[in-house]
Amino acid sequence: MSKSTASDPAPAPSPDRAAAEEHDLGAAGSQLSTAPKEELPGLPSLGVVGWVRWFWRQLTSMRVALLLLLLLSLAAIPGSLIPQTGIDATKVAAFRKEHTALAPVYDKLGLFHVYSSVWFSAIYILLFVSLIGCIVPRTWQFVGQLRGRPPAAPKRLTRLPAYTTWRTAAEPEEVRAAALALLRKRRFRAHATGDAVAAEKGYLREVGNLAFHVALIVMLVAFAWGQLYKSEGDKLIVEGDGFTNTLTQYDDFKSGSLFSQDDLEPFSFTLKDFQGTYELTGPNRGTPRTFQAKIVYSVGAYGRDKATTIKVNEPLEIGDSKVYLVSHGYAPVMTVRDARGEIVMNHQAVPMLPLDGNVTSSGAIKVMDGYRNAAGGTEQIGVKAFFYPTYGGVGTEAGSQFPALLNPLLNLEPYHGDLGVNSGLPQSVYQLDKSHLKGFKDADGKQARANLKPGETMKLPNGEGSITFEGVQEWAGFQVTRQPASGWALAGALTAILGLAGSLFIQRRRVWVRAVRGEDGVTVVEMGGLGRSESAKVPEELGDLAGRLWSQAPAPDTPDDADGPGDPGDSSGPDAPSAEQAPTAEQAPSTEQAPSTAQAPSTEHAPSTEDAPSDPDRGDDPHDSAVVPAEGAEQQ
Secondary structure (H helix, E strand, O other): OOOOOOEEEEEEEOOHHHHHHHHHHHHHHHHHOOOOOOOOOOOOOOOHHHHHHHHHHHOOOHHHHHHHHHHHHHHHHHHOOOOOOOOOOHHHHHHHOOOOHHHHHHHHHHHHHHOOOHHHEEEEEEEHHHHHHHHHHHHHHHHHHHHHHOOOOHHHHHHHEEEEEEEEEHHHHHHHHHHHHHHHOOOEEEEEEEEEEEEEEEOOHHHHHHHHHHHHHHHHHHHHHHHHHOEEEEEEEEOEEEEOOOOOOEEEEEEEEOOOHOOOOOEEEEEEEEEEEEOOOOOOOEEEEEEEEEEEEEOOOOOOOOOEEOOOOOOEOOOEEEEEEEEEEEEEEEEOOOOOOOEEEEEEEEEEOOOOOOOOOOOOOOEEEOOOOOOOOOOOEEEEEEEEOOOOOOOOOOOOOOOOEOOOEEEEEEEEEEOOOOOOOOOOOOOOOOOOOEOOOOOOOOOOOEEEEOOOEEEHHHOOEEEEEEEEEEEEEEEEOOOOOOHHHHHHHHHHHHHHHHHHOOOOOOEEEEEOOOOOOOOEEEEEEEOOOOOOOOHHHHHHHHHHHHHHOOOOOOOOOOOOOOOOOOOOOOOOOOOOOOOOOOOOOOOOOOOOOEOOOOOOOOOOOOOOOOHHHOOOOOOHHHHHOOOOOOOO
């Protein structure tokens, strides 16, 4: 047999030998091995199903639901601070012009449409799923508790936080019957089981908790439905004019992403009269006293006309739509004639927009067709106008002195040329684009201007025509809103408040009454109480119940020749208090008093069920779980 040299390769060990060597290395040697580790026993990998279950449990937990609520509230903050496209596109456009560097960032983050952005919708949907995943199992669990009965009494009532006992001459059956009647009278769910009576109360706590979570879901659905199908439009109507609820009739209209024209309520109305009165004197001079619009409306194509009055915060409700009165102003009635004296605008009311609290108003009078100048050419007329309901006179500040029509005055500044309305570009009917207009010049070569009172006429220079101020009509601004599911949202909010109050202020508690015959033939009565959370009301309520029950099953009379205090049959001994020591409704046993058979032990002597050690005497009784907090106490 030849010897191997250093250059010869070492023979490969057999698999069995390698396993043996690996085994001999021990724990320390195994850590030095480069061989892949085997999975430790008892720690299997989660796998796909395991990870899904873990994620679902985390999503439906209380802390995640609270975190999602916090994230939702934080996500809504940008929507109230940054202009939103669906609310006011004009402000969004102005923001883009003022913040050229910041606007593209906001666009990428979706901050101009927060409530329809992907990240806001993700938080919204996760919160919705979390609440549903929490409510469904808890509801079935609660239904099972309602269908069942209160659990039987534990073997040792002395372990409960609230406890009292006494001895009585009444029979155990009589005591249990009296306890059952008393507890049911106090609205406990009670039943006799073995040598005790088991009772439970406070189910409305869980009802309130479930109602609160269900109300949150209702509110989330209602808000989402309202945002998707909402609509909001504004319309300015002069006295005598009407409105039909169609898209073409609105001055401005905004709607949700799922809204369609078929969702509009079929109705129409006519503004008959607007009434506005104001304080004439005092520190509140000019403050509106009456602000209402009298209208005649009809619902549907063949609906009957009905008269009503719309006031501030008192809208007209038609189906899901509400018609609000939101603004008011004046519309001077104008008549315009051309150079030939022909009427090109006949007795037409021109609405003006208010500029201040005294309704100083500005607007534009536009004559787009029919006007011919002195040379016979076709032109368009534009007049810049300011209206003062109460003119203060020469030498006063420019502007109205009072919002009512006390001394109306109309200031006119006429132009001629091209108004630009045929260019296809939109423009405001209340503003005058003077880029292609020329002003009418007076004899001094200055811009022609005139102040007119009702009934007066301004003659245009060089016989170009005239403008007559016929009078004043009033107009009212209406807002027609449609917010579906708003009633559901209100009901959900009220239910959430009531449910939260119930879950906070109602305590679920259990009471057991055990009556057994002692070794001396005297009945021993034990009472114990347990709440889902620590509260002073549990021992107080137990003391009151014990006092009332003792009045029906008092302690036996003590004979004068009774044995010593150590005699089990002595009713005056420490295990059988006298009638004076017996609990009453006025002097209920308290856990704060020294422990005795007539009084509940203190919390030091009667530890809570969470800290109580296991008792070998309790056996495998499934009902002994009554002394521990109810299932699901830490669930959402």
